[in-house]
Amino acid sequence: MILTVAHVTTYRYDRPVRGAVQSIRIFPSSCEGQRVIDWEVAVEGGLRGGGFTDGAGDQVEGWSIRGPVTEVAVRVAGTVETTDTAGVLRGHREALPPDAWLRPTPPIRPDAALADLARGAVAGAADPLDRAHRLAGAVAEAIAYRPGTTHAHTTAAESLAQGEGVCQDHAQALIACAHAIGQPARYVSGYLFATADGTPHEAAHAWAELWVEGLGWVGFDPANACCPDARYIRLASGHDARDAAPIRGIALGMADETLDVSVAVQAGQQ
Amino acid sequence: MQDYFNEMFDGGAVRAPYAGLETWVREMPAELRQMKQAEAEALFRRIGITFAVYGEGGDPDRLIPFDMFPRVFTAGEWRRLERGIKQRARALNAFLVDVYGRGEIVRAGRIPAALVYQNEAYETAVAGFVPPRGVYSHIVGIDLVRTGRDEFFVLEDNCRTPSGVSYMLENREIMMRMFPEIFRENRIEPVEGYPELLRRTLASVAPEKCQGEPTVVILTPGHYNSAYYEHSFLADMMGVELVEGPDLFCEGGFVWMRTTRGPQKVDVIYRRIDDAFLDPLCFRPDSMLGVPGLMDCYRSGGVTIASAPGAGVADDKAVYTYVPEMIRFYLGEEPILQNVPTWQCAKPDELAHVLDNLADLVVKEVHGSGGYGMLVGPRATKDQIAAFAEKLREAPEHYIAQPTLSLSTCPTFVEEGIAPRHVDLRPYCLVGERIELVPGGLTRVALTEGSLVVNSSQGGGVKDTWVLAE
Known part of the structure; x- marks a missing residue:
């Protein structure tokens, strides 16, 4: 598929700030199944800093904005040709070994309920891949997709207790479950082409990757009960949602911030 | 009663390194000793060196007791210690480069993967990065104890930001001021070159992008920190700026220091704050002590951070067990200094x-x-x-x-005169373009009779540490 992305993130401040600093990871992963035709990231009025590839194989760029400003906008525009790899991440160079992806950061720390869910799901599983599929299925079943019921800091344990959430909660719960049975897992941020008319429907998306011995990293999207295919664009990974955030930023100064995000992913010829 | 190695007396005889001190102490009248002890205390108070060693916390205004009786090593003893310490510093750095790179030591099954990769001190944010000259830990503080004439054990390694070196320097300074004659009578290796050596070491790890003379700064959490005295002391002695997070900012992939003459580029940051607080964009988002964007500048080669973020994975007490294995694995040598x-x-x-x-x-x-x-x-x-x-x-x-180790004892001034008290030693090894070690370190002494705990928070004091010239 040819997917075209238009993504604008706007931070507005109720009074001028002295400046802002950002760390941006909104570049399509360099892997099989993703070919970048064009891709551009720009911060209005910002100065590009150093760029590098991190240990997880993600491309990172630092940006700074000199104030005073009351608005900072990060604009992403690009086109990517995707092919279906059945969720398997191939040809992706990264320095970190799978063992580094077992860390129980606070949002993904498995509680007893998550551990029970995981153990119940994998009982009788044939192989590691089967285990992973069962975990993803169990999470999808246990947490209903219901926007507005959770927030950015909801933990995996909380969303399971609540029984509802959005893609972030599904992904974090799946990671927690995988960790509970000793399977490395991580959070992935990206885009999803969800509807034919390009209506944003969690177009800025998130899912999880589980390490499957023999296959490597395999993506699972419990929110849509599938593995990522040609409709997905993979951007960056991390231990949890905060760690994998496409933009991490801070404003210098005392002001209240409001965030406005618009994402559109469209399919078709350029 | 257990038998402890007494560093001064072997049976009834005085051991060679202490021969030069025997007359000094024998002929010192009690009144003079009391007067000197009071003078030393006044000097320490005046210079304001009242912080807790090794980040132990406690009352920041409390003075750590200084014992005037020096702890002495011969040139021969020191040669062996120096070789052992440098060997260890090399292996620890090789380990750090390895575990943030290919992880050969883990692949080879010489250390468990979980101990490394699930360690809280392992920073996934720096994986795949090799700092300038392949150095993660630029100042390695190695805590040693002695249990016999030729028996030394490493108690622990400190690869992050070992503190206490200002005591090494101040203890010497005060001893020389109070007892100039014993420094004339004994040939004692100087330690005063440490700050300059530290400055050169830090300058030698400036990023490749740095042109000309590197700008080095010390980054402190501020004057509420118990080691603030040491931060400002070292900055003074090295002739570099002492800065706090808000004094620095990131722009264009470099770190800049605000000065009255406009922004000045910073090449090497000797940080005395923990990884977690370095950069709110990468680590704790609520940190006010760090510099937003610092890690992106660091990873893209705009600035060097010493010690490198993530260095702590080498000095964890569980990883410690494997240091002899690191020495064999990376250096192909047998460890000169033993682990406990x-x-x-x-x-x-x-x-x-x-x-x-x-x-x-x-x-x-x-x-x-x-x-x-x-x-x-x-x-x-x-x-x-x-x-x-x-x-x-x-x-x-x-x-x-x-x-429980039988820590050696060193004569120490006590209420009743002179008595043996248990001691340990922390030398400070510098790793940059070269590996350097000033002949000396910080000797801590357990002032309570029979106590084996030398920590200042538990009643420990400090001593001047001498290495005799050949």
Whole structure:
């Protein structure tokens, strides 16, 4: 598929700030199944800093904005040709070994309920891949997709207790479950082409990757009960949602911030 | 009563390194000693060196007792220590480059993967990065104890930001001021070159992008920190700026210092704040002490951070057990300095042994420091031991155990005159373009009779440490 992305993130401040600093990871992963035709990231009025590839194989760029400003906008525009790899991440160079992806950061720390869910799901599983599929299925079943019921800091344990959430909660719960049975897992941020008319429907998306011995990293999207295919664009990974955030930023100064995000992913010829 | 190695007396005879001190101490009248002791205290108060060593916390205004009786090593003893310390510093840095790179030592099965990659001090944010000259730990503080004429053990490694070096320098300064004659009568290697050596070491690891003379700064959490005196002292001695997070900012991939003459580019940051607080964009988002964007500048080669973020994974007390293995694996050498035999409570059979022998062992927290949260078996009551056993069973992976070591003693001025007291040693090894070690270090002394705990928070003091010239 040819997917075209238009993504604008706007931070507005109720009074001028002295400046802002950002760390941006909104570049399509360099892997099989993703070919970048064009891709551009720009911060209005910002100065590009150093760029590098991190240990997880993600491309990172630092940006700074000199104030005073009351608005900072990060604009992403690009086109990517995707092919279906059945969720398997191939040809992706990264320095970190799978063992580094077992860390129980606070949002993904498995509680007893998550551990029970995981153990119940994998009982009788044939192989590691089967285990992973069962975990993803169990999470999808246990947490209903219901926007507005959770927030950015909801933990995996909380969303399971609540029984509802959005893609972030599904992904974090799946990671927690995988960790509970000793399977490395991580959070992935990206885009999803969800509807034919390009209506944003969690177009800025998130899912999880589980390490499957023999296959490597395999993506699972419990929110849509599938593995990522040609409709997905993979951007960056991390231990949890905060760690994998496409933009991490801070404003210098005392002001209240409001965030406005618009994402559109469209399919078709350029 | 256990037999301890006395560093001054061998039977009735005075050991060679202390020969030069025997007359000095024998002929010192009691009144003079009291006067000098009061003078030393006044000097320490005046210069304001009142912080706790090694980040132990405690009352920041409390003076750490200074004992005037020096601790002495011969040139020969020091040569061996120096070789052993440098060997260890090399291996620890090789380990750090490896575990943030290909992880050969883990692949080879020489250290468990979980111990490295699931370690809280392992920073995934720096994986795949090799700092300038392949150095992660630029100042390695290695804590040593002596148990016999030729027996030294490494108690622990400090690869992050070992403190206390200002004591090494001030103790010497004060001794020379009070007793110039003994420095004329004995040929003692100088330690005063340390700040310049540290500055050169830091300048030698400037990023490749740096052109001309590198700008080095010390980044402090501020004057509320218990080691603030040391930060400002070292900045003064090195002739570099002492800065706090808000004095720095990131732009264009570099770090800049605000000055009255406009922004000045910073090439090397000797940070005295923990990884977690370095950059709110990468680590703790609520940190006000760090510099937003610092890690992106660092990873893209715009600035060097010393010690490198993530260096702490090499000095964890559980990883410590594997340092001899690192020396063999990376250097193909046998360790010159021995580790203290250590039981990993995370391993069930070793835990069982520890639980059976708690009364004879020292049990420490894997991530702890400063002598807090530890059990000294031989000095603990039955109830204390029982309570500790409970903690051990609950979270065995948080503890390691070691035999109680017979720490050597050094003569020390006490109420009744002179008496042996237990000592340890922390030398400061500098790693940059070259590996350097000034002949000396910080000797800590347990001032309480019979005590083996030298931490200042537990009644420890400090001494001047001499290395005699050839």
